[in-house]
Amino acid sequence: MSFRLYGSARILQLDENGECISFNNDSIVDLGISSDNHCIHIFGRAIRDSKLLISTTQFFRLNSRIIFLHSPSSKISNELSIILLVDTNLNDFITALRLCQSLKPREKPSPAKESEESKSVFDARTESASAMQYFQFYGYLAQQQNMMQDYVRTSTYQRAIHANSIDFNDKIVLDVGAGSGILSFFAVQAGARRVYAVEASSVAVNCAELVRANNLSDKIIVVAGRVEEITLPEQIDIIISEPMGYMLVNERMLESYIHARKFLKPGGRMFPTVGHLYIGLFSDEALFIEQYSKGNFWCQENFHGVNLTGIRTQALLEIFKQPIVDTWHVNTLMSGTIKWTINFEKDPESKLHNITIPFQLTANRTGFIHGIATWFDVAFVGSSETIWLSTSPTEPLTHWYQVRCLFDRPLMVFIGQTVNGCLSMVANERQSYDIVLTAEVGTMLAHNTLDLKNPFFRYTAAAVIPPAGFNNEAPSDNLLQQNGIIIFSLDILGGRFIISGVGNAGAINHMEYSLDGATSMSNGCSESMPNSGSTSVPQFLSAQNSLVPNDGSTNIIDILSNSHSQLTQEQQLVETGY
Structure with missing residues (x-):
């Protein structure tokens, strides 16, 4: 299983009196948390890969770099007590550990112990199985990616926040259902003094990682939990969220969004503000x-x-x-x-x-x-x-x-x-x-x-097709109007080969070749052409162009075979309107 590393540490040992602490170079270990946020991993020369269940592990911070961990015996590990001297500051590891513990599944209370009054607003309206499935779904980074990659969604939120930076500058912001924290980052970009990013799924830990990686731990505070159950140390100036589901209301997160108004100062704002x-x-x-x-x-x-x-x-x-x-x-x-x-x-x-x-x-x-x-x-x-x-x-x-x-x-x-x-x-x-x-x-x-x-x-990414029966004009006529068309005809009895062309600008060009090599030409223009009265001959109607082969043959098969490349060039000229 993959895990997130929080640096190296040394295992500290107490002497027999429990007073003096010592360590040696072989006691260096790496410290991490599993990607599913269930286990602490400690591994190195001095100790095999030890897994401590986060839900049952007790920890005590002794100073800025020393931590004591105690994990009782479980199905994945024996009882373990260990003191670690971490090479870097413990803050990030402690924050992640607390977030993971706050997200542990709750044991279902017996009916005798639970009353309606003790339930949160969320629990009162939600089946426990539905809630578990819901938060598990949004705990996957793939689902966060799906939403973030919606360019219209993400860009509109950023534009709305940036365009109204006056509502965010030096303000206290609450992000309800923060997910990856992307809206919290937008709020900081707009000048927010502090953002509380509230997220009840396990992705809260990933959100904290992004905050740490972007050096914004002093601006964005990740709060693991449901907005109906958390407390905040101060009132909020503006609430941001993306609570919409299919048909606007599916998933019932709009209720959580409105519930968050209990933290809002009088006259505070909500983004979004209205829904239709x-x-x-x-x-x-x-x-x-x-x-x-x-x-x-x-x-x-x-x-x-x-x-x-x-x-x-x-x-x-x-x-x-x-x-x-x-x-x-x-x-x-x-x-x-x-x-x-x-x-x-x-x-x-x-x-x-x-x-x-x-x-x-x-x-x-x-x-x-x-x-x-x-x-x-x-x-x-x-x-x-x-x-x-x-x-x-x-x-x-x-x-x-x-x-x-x-x-x-x-x-x-x-x-x-x-x-x-x-x-x-x-x-x-x-x-x-x-x-x-x-x-x-x-x-x-x-x-x-x-x-x-x-x-x-039902969506398949195929292009949207108009319903049948909505054509009031011949669709093929649009092609005639938009593209140069060249038409060939053969008058064998009259001894003529005729080329007519319609250019992009509407010019109508006409040329007749006699089978003896003589050429007759005419040129006409549509009313939209500025030189409608011109008698100039288009380039492709040059009198030197003859379809008759050099050997004087009048066999039509020879004529067509001999002139294939020439007609192709002339067609290209017609299509460009010359």
Whole structure:
């Protein structure tokens, strides 16, 4: 297993009276912490690779360079007590050790010992299994990398903070769910006096490593824990966070973000400040067929001798219960949009517990509606500028994509008809939402229930394709207008070989070759050409160009073979508009 090194140390030994300390050169060891933050590693000549479980190890700092470690017997090591003289300052190792210990899994208390009053706000709303999975997921550096590499996300945050440096300069900042600490670094770049980077997953240790490596330990203080459970020594001027999930609210971190306002000074700011969830009707026959076809497996009446048809209905319900995470062409929309808004500086956490969004949307064309499409924008409202981060299908793609919720059946609508419906989202203990979607047009009704915790990730990195049937002009005509075209024709009876060309600027050029070598030329220009009345002959129509071979042959095969390279050169001249 890999580990992070914190320098070399010497094993110190006490004499029989326990008074004098001695060491020798063979007692030099290396000191490290495993990458999973579970073990202390001590290894060298004088000692085999010893592993001490961080969760059970006691440590006592004797001075700036000496530490006493005691680890009881465990399944990975025997009982061990050791005194180490570290070559460098102990601060970094002690900080990492404390962070790791604060992140140790909690033992589940018995019902007799735990009361509702003793639970934190986070524990009260979250299943323990969901929380463990959630923090384990965000503890992976690969997931941190995925978010950091979202250029739109990361650059917009940096731009919003830098553009409003007046709100950060010499201010106390709280970074909720700091992860790698990237937003904390942006705050320091903007002049923050001090930043508290709060992170509940094991990546808090990696965050502390980055802070140390960037020599910002005096500016950024990493606090391992949930924002609902920690304490801070001072009030905060501005809170920063990236708490948005799919459909804005998934993962329920917005509640933790709002909860952090308990640390905010009166008049303090929050970045982001407001969030908008947008909803519109969409039509996508290909998507509906794709999802519906997944149930065809369960149509088999003789699958290895077993009839599967009895659970096909249940299979379809499960398939349509998944919101679709992908991106799509804006012409997929069948209506305008409405938006639901939350103000992070003013609204209570309870607004996120039960979200009801009624809608009345007018169809902008005739066709089938297959569900609703959603995306979100958030605004950073600063003293200097307001900066928007958008996940709209009209904007550059982000790692949030967009989310679509299918109806159980398509609804036929005519242009101008109103679709009445409601999107209901109820928060659950799995850090997500149960969705109920209804829509009606006249006497037709569509309905579906969805599980936002279990979306279908459909995005494949392929280019977005416009929906079919939106061409009102011949697409090939655009090629004629944009590219030089050369047309060859042969009049054998008349003894002529004709070349016509359309240049990029619209010039129409015409040339006839007689099979006896004589050449006839004409040149015309479109109205847009400045020299429309000119009688000058384009370069490619030079009278010296003859298609007749030197031997005087009038065989058409000989003519075409002989002139292939010449015609190619002339075509290139036509395409450039000469």
